[in-house]
Amino acid sequence: MKKRIALLTALMIALNGFAMEVLAQPDLYTEGTSTLLMETENNQIIYKENEDTRRLPASVTKIMTVATAFDIIEEKNISLDTFVSVSKKAASTKGATIKIFEGEMLTIDSLLSAIIINSANNASVILAEYFAGSEEEFVKLMNKKSQKMDLKDTNFVSCNGLTLSKNHYSTALDISEIALELIEEKDTLRYSSLSEKDIIIYKDPNTPVRRIKLESTNKLLGKYEGVDGLKTGWMGPESGYCFVGTAQEDGTRLLSVSLGAQQKDGNFRDTRKMMDYGFGDFRYFKLLNKGAEAGSIKINGSFRKIKGVLEEDLVIYGNFEPEEYTTEAIFDDLELPVKAGQRIGTLRVYGKGKMVHQVELTCKNDVSKSWLSLLKDKITATFL
Structure with a gap:
């Protein structure tokens, strides 16, 4: 006791x-079933609603994919210019993808760009297979990292969120912890702050075959001052529209999570409301x-x-x-x-x-x- x-x-x-x-938490009438707003300097939560309810995270899953990949890159000192080949399985991945075929190649930097900026499902599988031999083995690494971070309400069955499995879940609170690591310790904002980026697909390391323009799924980039990340998600009504976002204003960085909004762009409307509140009359x-x-x-x-x-x-x-x-x-x-x-x-x-x-x-x-x-x-x- x-x-x-x-x-x-x-x-x-x-x-x-x-x-x-401080001001008592208002009712922001958020559309997401689970929402959270955090100030990142002291990791202080300043707004929350059902933050520990398990939800299907859809493509927000990819923040753990990226976090796990960065861990391996740092541990093994792998160059971002390293070329990776595309397998048959990866090339046939459904949903949001980039145009790439079996046997073609692209760099790890391009894969990270495609995942973070364009939410490419096939790029996630390519990266997973390169680092762990298969998507299944890479997912084990994702879950191992979740356990190490003490994320008790998070479990993954895919590396890209392309699943409706009840065993694939997370919470707004757990997602904020993963996102914090990406913001504070990784080089993620270098990618997520871009509204678009060109990447090159190769036949072999010396033979480029085409250029692909990546366009960000983050509709707040350039529309809400200070926004520079992070990740969207949607897998139909089961997940709703999801978004983990971050913005910086006058030296203060806020991190927001909205999961489960049923109306299109409800995740972005939630983010605007929470950011407006957090950047309002607050002070240190x-x-x-x-x-x-x-x-x-x-x-x-x-x-x-x-x-x-x-x-x-x-x-x-x-x-x-x-x-x-x-x-x-x-x-x-x-x-x-x-x-x-x-x-x-x-x-x-x-x-x-x-x-x-x-x-x-x-x-x-x-x-x-x-x-x-x-x-x-x-x-x-x-x-x-």
Whole structure:
């Protein structure tokens, strides 16, 4: 049972010289059945609706395809100029595709471009077969990465989302985690920010045969200021219209997810609404300094309290009034001794009673069992 203590009021924060403004989440009347908006500097969710409901992600699946491919490229130091041959299976892939035939070749860079910009299903299969020998083996790598990222509500059965299987699912929350990695650690925006790009198909590495113009499926590029990604998806009414998007304005980057919109472009309308809200009156507020004490707890067997401190500055992106803000320390089930720097719980940030953010708490100093507790343990061990 987790122990809850240390509810800090806005008055206490004011005494420490900090201010905070946030606004209670409005009803944006989004068309997607699952939606989410996140500020990416602190990974703070500022709007959500059914964010942990499992949905068919359709071609949004490809963000994990790309993330897995980037991992392999980095691990094995593979050049993006490497040529890849097209198999019979890949050439016969249905749905959104680029014009390519069995035995032809193109570079990994062109494949990534076709997947991210044009959502090409066959390019996903070509890439999967090159890196893992088959699509099935590559999907195993995708699921392995999902497990490593602790995405408990995500599982894939294809590398491109071209499936209606009930075993192929994800959530707006899990998708945001994958997208965050692509934005922060990978070179994805170099591709996703392009509204169009030409790629070349080869007979062999020295013989180009034709040029293909890729056009982005992202209808907000050039239409909504700051948008530079990321991925669309649609597999009929079962998935609805999906979109994971990102935009940057005045140094602030937002990430949005809309899954399951039933009307065409509903995913883009959702994105506009969420981005308008997130880029509205929000500001950054430094709530607590790194190293600040943010709650304490006394547990049996110790004379001293265990004090929770922040590993980093607590910065909030919001627009509350100070009196509408509280924090609460949530401590894990702890056993003595506890070491300095050990994780001991989380500090939750609330605005108008709704949790808007949480950060990890660590122990300020070593806390061991008291001499009385040690003596009791020794006596107990002697007579048992």
